[in-house]
Amino acid sequence: MWLADNWKDYEVLDCSEGEKLERWGKYRLLRPDPQVIWNTPKEPSLWGKLNAHYHRSTKGGGEWEFFDLPEQWSIGYLDLKFNLKPFSFKHTGLFPEQAVNWDWMRGILKEAISKNPGREFKVLNLFAYTGGATLACAAEGYIHRANPGDGQSSPISVTHVDASKGMVNWAKENAASSGLADAPIRYLVDDCQKFVEREIRRGNRYDAIIMDPPSYGRGPKGEIWKLEESLFPFVELCTKILSEKPVFFLINSYTTGLQPAVLSYMINYLIAKRFGGKTEADEIGLPVSSSGLVLPCGASGRWQMSY
Numbered sequence: 443m444w445l446a447d448n449w450k451d452y453e454v455l456d457c458s459e460g461e462k463l464e465r466w467g468k469y470r471l472l473r474p475d476p477q478v479i480w481n482t483p484k485e486p487s488l489w490g491k492l493n494a495h496y497h498r499s500t501k502g503g504g505e506w507e508f509f510d511l512p513e514q515w516s517i518g519y520l521d522l523k524f525n526l527k528p529f530s531f532k533h534t535g536l537f538p539e540q541a542v543n544w545d546w547m548r549g550i551l552k553e554a555i556s557k558n559p560g561r562e563f564k565v566l567n568l569f570a571y572t573g574g575a576t577l578a579c580a581a582e583g584y585i586h587r588a589n590p591g592d593g594q595s596s597p598i599s600v601t602h603v604d605a606s607k608g609m610v611n612w613a614k615e616n617a618a619s620s621g622l623a624d625a626p627i628r629y630l631v632d633d634c635q636k637f638v639e640r641e642i643r644r645g646n647r648y649d650a651i652i653m654d655p656p657s658y659g660r661g662p663k664g665e666i667w668k669l670e671e672s673l674f675p676f677v678e679l680c681t682k683i684l685s686e687k688p689v690f691f692l693i694n695s696y697t698t699g700l701q702p703a704v705l706s707y708m709i710n711y712l713i714a715k716r717f718g719g720k721t722e723a724d725e726i727g728l729p730v731s732s733s734g735l736v737l738p739c740g741a742s743g744r745w746q747m748s749y
């Protein structure tokens with residue numbers, strides 16, 4: 443399993459009875475987690491001090507109960523800063539387990555920049571939410587920009603696509619908080635499928651593609667996305683906008699039952715057969731500090747170019 447174990451501002455303190463107890467900076471949140479099927483004892487000194495609790499409703503959805511939590515606060519990860527706020531469906535605006543994928547992307551981009559001086563890399567982040575992966579890639583480029591006074595001279599540009607205007611605005615705020623307001627990031631409110639189809643027609647190509655599609659989603663005009671039916675044709679479509687020498691491709695999924703080997707099969711068939719390189723897939727997870735065990739969070743499939 444790939445573990446997001448580089449966090450300082452975030453930790454899973456414990457998990458039991460369908461819920462996980464987390465520390466986000468100095469605030470403790472208790473949120474539902476369907477993976478937590480164990481009823482392990484709850485240490486009162488840990489579980490007694492909550493800032494907010496998201497209660498799942500039996501009718502679907504749920505609601506937040508607040509004790510002492512500001513409307514918005516922020517946490518850092520390496521050189522990135524994320525604005526958090528509790529909102530619908532237990533979200534805070536960040537999936538902390540994705541940090542293990544951000545580290546992986548940055549490592550690949552760093553190596554690609556050092557091995558290809560002068561080359562510019564175009565990254566596409568689909569279903570991009572509040573921009574965690576967008577900022578990780580943009581920050582790596584920013585470190586290597588040709589002119590330290592000019593963010594636009596970064597060797598990495600990122601196109602960020604999400605159907606929700608609110609999420610895209612939130613990503614822009616996160617970029618500003620992370621000191622990346624002038625980095626070359628193009629923000630688009632669009633349906634991912636329609637966007638990729640247009641990019642094929644326009645002849646635009648990308649060196650790296652990231653996608654974290656929901657199990658079920660809707661585009662801005664109500665376009666329906668159902669992962670089991672939509673993923674393979676969509677990945678196939680995305681391979682048409684890969685450049686001649688792509689550097690990575692990442693698919694993440696939170697859909698229960700979608701095993702890493704399924705991602706690996708699709709990536710091997712659609713990408714590795716054509717470009718060579720290396721495919722890997724695994725579960726991603728977060729360490730649980732009170733037990734020393736690991737909470738599984740989802741699955742990722744990764745392809746990278748080998749030099």
Ligand SMILES: C[S@@+](CC[C@H](N)C(=O)[O-])C[C@H]1O[C@@H](n2cnc3c(N)ncnc32)[C@H](O)[C@@H]1O
Nearest residue numbers: 537540569571604605606633634654659660661
């Ligand atoms: C599971 S979240 C992605 C999580 C994010 N990548 C991360 O790790 O922080 C799914 C996102 O996909 C967006 N979305 C859903 N259907 C879409 C569609 N058809 N086109 C574009 N975005 C869509 C939603 O607005 C939401 O922001």
